[in-house]
Amino acid sequence: MKKLNSLDDLARFSQHSQHLNALKNSNEAAILVSVDPVCIAKGAEAIKDALVAALADAGLGNIAVYEVTHIGNPEKEGPDILVYPRETHYVRLVKADVPEIVNAIKTDTVVTRLELPLPVVKDEELHDPEPKEVRVILESIGKLNPLAIEDSIANGAYGSLAKVLGEMQPDEVIETVLASKLRGRGGAGFPTGLKWKFVRQAPGDEKYLVCNADEGDPGAFMNRKVLEGDPHAVIEGMAIAAYATGARQAYVYCRAEYPIAVNTMNLAIDQARRLGLLGENILGTDFSFDLEVRMGAGAFVCGEETALLASIEGGRGEPRVRPPFPAQKGLWDKPTNINNVETYANVPKIIGRGVDWYSSMGTEKSKGTKTFALAGDAANTGLIEVPFGITLREIIYDIGGGIRGGKKYKAVQTGGPMGGCLPEKYLDLPVDYETLGQAGSIMGSGGMVVMDEDTCMVDIARFFMEFTQDESCGKCIPCRVGTRRILETLQRICKGEGKPEDIPLLKELCEETKQDSLCGLGQGAAGPVISTMEHFMAEYEAHIYDKKCPAKVCRDLIEFSISDNCTGCTSCARYCPTNAIAGERKEKHVIDSSICIRCGICHNVCKFDAIVIE
Amino acid sequence: MPEPAKIRDPLDMPEQRRVIDRTIDEFMHLPGAAMVVLNNLQGRIGYITKPMQAYIAERMNVPLSKIHGVVSFYSFFTTEPRGKHVVKFCIGTACYVGGAEQLIDKTKQVLGINPGQTTPDGMITVEVCRCVGACSQAPVIVVDDLNHGKMQATRINNVINQILQSEAVSAA
Numbered sequence: 069m070k071k072l073n074s075l076d077d078l079a080r081f082s083q084h085s086q087h088l089n090a091l092k093n094s095n096e097a098a099i100l101v102s103v104d105p106v107c108i109a110k111g112a113e114a115i116k117d118a119l120v121a122a123l124a125d126a127g128l129g130n131i132a133v134y135e136v137t138h139i140g141n142p143e144k145e146g147p148d149i150l151v152y153p154r155e156t157h158y159v160r161l162v163k164a165d166v167p168e169i170v171n172a173i174k175t176d177t178v179v180t181r182l183e184l185p186l187p188v189v190k191d192e193e194l195h196d197p198e199p200k201e202v203r204v205i206l207e208s209i210g211k212l213n214p215l216a217i218e219d220s221i222a223n224g225a226y227g228s229l230a231k232v233l234g235e236m237q238p239d240e241v242i243e244t245v246l247a248s249k250l251r252g253r254g255g256a257g258f259p260t261g262l263k264w265k266f267v268r269q270a271p272g273d274e275k276y277l278v279c280n281a282d283e284g285d286p287g288a289f290m291n292r293k294v295l296e297g298d299p300h301a302v303i304e305g306m307a308i309a310a311y312a313t314g315a316r317q318a319y320v321y322c323r324a325e326y327p328i329a330v331n332t333m334n335l336a337i338d339q340a341r342r343l344g345l346l347g348e349n350i351l352g353t354d355f356s357f358d359l360e361v362r363m364g365a366g367a368f369v370c371g372e373e374t375a376l377l378a379s380i381e382g383g384r385g386e387p388r389v390r391p392p393f394p395a396q397k398g399l400w401d402k403p404t405n406i407n408n409v410e411t412y413a414n415v416p417k418i419i420g421r422g423v424d425w426y427s428s429m430g431t432e433k434s435k436g437t438k439t440f441a442l443a444g445d446a447a448n449t450g451l452i453e454v455p456f457g458i459t460l461r462e463i464i465y466d467i468g469g470g471i472r473g474g475k476k477y478k479a480v481q482t483g484g485p486m487g488g489c490l491p492e493k494y495l496d497l498p499v500d501y502e503t504l505g506q507a508g509s510i511m512g513s514g515g516m517v518v519m520d521e522d523t524c525m526v527d528i529a530r531f532f533m534e535f536t537q538d539e540s541c542g543k544c545i546p547c548r549v550g551t552r553r554i555l556e557t558l559q560r561i562c563k564g565e566g567k568p569e570d571i572p573l574l575k576e577l578c579e580e581t582k583q584d585s586l587c588g589l590g591q592g593a594a595g596p597v598i599s600t601m602e603h604f605m606a607e608y609e610a611h612i613y614d615k616k617c618p619a620k621v622c623r624d625l626i627e628f629s630i631s632d633n634c635t636g637c638t639s640c641a642r643y644c645p646t647n648a649i650a651g652e653r654k655e656k657h658v659i660d661s662s663i664c665i666r667c668g669i670c671h672n673v674c675k676f677d678a679i680v681i682e
Numbered sequence: 683m684p685e686p687a688k689i690r691d692p693l694d695m696p697e698q699r700r701v702i703d704r705t706i707d708e709f710m711h712l713p714g715a716a717m718v719v720l721n722n723l724q725g726r727i728g729y730i731t732k733p734m735q736a737y738i739a740e741r742m743n744v745p746l747s748k749i750h751g752v753v754s755f756y757s758f759f760t761t762e763p764r765g766k767h768v769v770k771f772c773i774g775t776a777c778y779v780g781g782a783e784q785l786i787d788k789t790k791q792v793l794g795i796n797p798g799q800t801t802p803d804g805m806i807t808v809e810v811c812r813c814v815g816a817c818s819q820a821p822v823i824v825v826d827d828l829n830h831g832k833m834q835a836t837r838i839n840n841v842i843n844q845i846l847q848s849e850a851v852s853a854a
Contacts, residue, residue, distance in 0.1 A: 192831070193818050286774030289815035324721070324758050325814050327827060362714070363721050365756030368812060382714035383748070384755040400713070443776035443817035450818040481775060515817070517775045531778055535812065541755075643836055645784075645791035667787040669835045 069103060069135060071344035074352040075230045078221075081343070085222035088134060091152045097128075097173070100150040103135045105338070106142035111163065115147050118163050122170040131173070137339045138216040145184060158182040193293060193450045198467040202429060204437045205290075205413050206453045209297030214332055217339040220300040226345055228419035229307050233353045241312040242268060245415065247423045249435040254280055254371075254408035255483065255512040256588075257434070257501035260415075263405060266395035267313040270403035277310050277318035277359070278399065278406040280376060281333075284323060284368040285484025286535065287515030290439040291409035293451055295322065295329035298413065299336035303346070303359070305412030308419060310357045313405045318359035321376050324366055333361050368485075368539035372587045373406045375541065386543045387587035408513065410439060430456035434500035444481075444517035447472045454499070461495040464518055475520040479603070483512025485532045485539075486592025488599030489525060508599045510592070524621035525604040526611050530558040532596040536589065547590025550581030554597060563624045566612035574601065620681045623666040630657050633678035640670035640679065691733045701726050702734065706741050715742065716752055720759060729760045765800040765807035767845050769825050774813030776820035781835070785821060786810065788835040792842050806845060 072078050091098055101116045120133050140148045145159040151169070156178050158169060165182055172179045191210050197203050212219040220226075232241055246261030267275060279302060283291040295302060306318050322330050337359060340346045348356045362380050369375045370385040377399050379385035398404025414436060418426045427435045434456035440463065443449050447469030454463060460480060464470065471477050479489040488509030490497070497503050501511045519528070537551040554577045557570050578594035578601075585591045601608060610616045617625040630640075636654040641647075648664040651657030659670070671679040692698035705726060709718040719738060723730055730738075730753055739746040753759045769789070773782050786797060789808060793801055800807040816822045819831025823841070830841060 193816075283815060284812070286778075286813035287776050287817050288813070289817055292815045325811070362717065364758075365717065365721055365724070366758035366812070367756050379717060380714050382716035382718070382752070384751050386755075441817055443820060444779050449776075449820075484775075515775070517779060517817070519779060523779060528779075531775070539812070643788070645787040645835070647791075665787060667784045667835075668781070669784050669788065672781070672784070672834075673836060 069342045075234050078230050082221050085218040089222045095153045097131045098152045099133045100136045102139040102148050104138050104142040107146035110147050112147040118166040122166050126170050157186050159184040200466050202437050202455050203453045225300040228416035229304050232308050238312045248418045248426045253410035264313050267403050267405040274402045275315040276399040276404040277315035279320040281320050281322040281409050282364050282371040284371045285515045287517040288513050289441045290514045292326050292329050294409050296332050299333050301413040305415035308415050320361045323364040369541045369589050386541045431500045440514045440516045442468050442516050445472050445520040446518040456500045457498045459496050471520050478521050479519045481517040483510035484515050485535050486595050487512050488595050491603040524619035525600040525607050527621050529597045529600045530562050536593040544586035546581050546584035551593050553577050561611045562622045564615040627682050628659050629680050631678050631680050633676045639673045643669050643673050691731050692727050693733050710742050729763050766805050767826050768807045770809045770811045772814045772822040773810050776817035780820040782821045784835045788838040
């Protein structure tokens, strides 16, 4: 692969890549050879030379042979080539295979022993957009091959970087992003342009750029999809941010739970570097910039920016007091710009299509679009992207298809473990940073878990508190002790051991944990408890006073039995994990409640609605 | 009677020792190297014992307290070998709402072990983990890095059997 040494080189490479892309739909004969480093190590270059020579010998010198960064899995299938117009994928080639392949081209046949069709991958997470969606960040995902940089460049990737390098001063870039009113997609919604300005203005020559890809909120997977599906949008956005802020080195901090995202990013970075889109003197300009991926190791708190920096520095991911903010004192005490994956991915779009286009979407204070991970009891789950200002009802009912199984809506949980649960009365709320905050939840990074009537809100509060208590790093006392006391209280209530004074106690604990904790984790930890107490107090009271779980979830407050509907099919007895169900075939079964752990598997497998929960 | 095989530290096994040395040499000069070295060792060796931590600290010329502090802070680092196969239950919000607990209950019965434990033959370790980010496929279990979505308690037996069968095949 030759480095691109000028803006014109990039334009030419883009045209070349578009030509390669168009081969799929043309009758042109051509051969693509993967020059992935692994394929090269296995002799791809010699195979390419042999192909060119053999084609010439066979009088097929008019068939062009092109190098591409990636075709199939290089480890398992390399060296591999793609032969057009048939689009035949030949794998695990050695030089000796070349004459046979050229002969097949000449006779318009296929060497079946070498052929391995490219897999057709079906994406279960990203459906065709619903009418109310607007896809900007997700636009290209699924349509381009994230493992081959040519595909992205054919689709316009790095065009905005070229525009910035060729036409704009760093301050102009910052002004443009400011004017677009882009806000941080990590959840807090801080104006991105302003953050960049702070970093640019911070004294010192050594500055860093960090991409927060530690998407730890349970229920959120938008960033993973962007990293896996459109990595070059993130790299380009980071390069533009580096140009604007004056940073020369960047890190993408990605959680270890996302191995595919890490691999995809590493491959994309390597390909960009080989083309000279990263490294020294990018596209022949005096702008130099490089980045690498750093992996987390399973600590949720590392999504907090100061904890994340501590982790990149190689230590325990414990947060510290702000100020000073990372823009003043960040990585290795140098000014550091930290943005979320989606924030960076927005930048090339804004530069490329203009501020007016961007700010035409969204509300007064929240511009553009937001990706959400719709999960839980919605009929259609998966990734969606909507303009700010759309209502929760439109998201859940028009895009999500309502509640699965025709059940009743109970709440939507937004913002992850620091967020809140919003009941039906908020369904017509327009979704943006401010209104979600006023309603007692947060935008967060974009997880949206829909819950139906079978969900116990006290149990959900307990679930989240178990999570935050477990993930509390322990550095500050309000969070370390506060989350534990809240959790113990909730566990007691769920067991039916709650006391009336637990409600004021919970309120007090929540307030103090929120006020006094060091970082966002502790400050937000009480969110799910506060919001469920506000909107679903009746459920708390039922647990405490009546010792009942209205949603029939809390195991200590329910009993399972079998009604006369039972046909004796034995299904429940077979799947019961504690063998608590007995009965003869075709006779009514009985549950031994002293062994029953109330897991509900029998209820799920019974086809005759015979399992009664009380 | 032969002595029962003692579990040897990776440092005492020449092949593993070479991997450890190579990994330290490869990454120790990076800024923030401790996390990178430990992440790679966890991946390549599978666990990081106390003697290994001491060795890493000495080679990298940092206090052992720093290395141990990092190892004990992050949940991905383990100090003991895990089973040959790892079955992880995602207990993120969507998976929890989708019935992850039932799946764990069923697995307890099938394998006779609790999350965090390994079967006595060293074959399967069961773990719970926080959101793996496959929420639209909830509930999800992860078998050796491969996600199984929309899992049901009724399918747990099959999943476990598949692991055991693949082992039986490779043994044969």
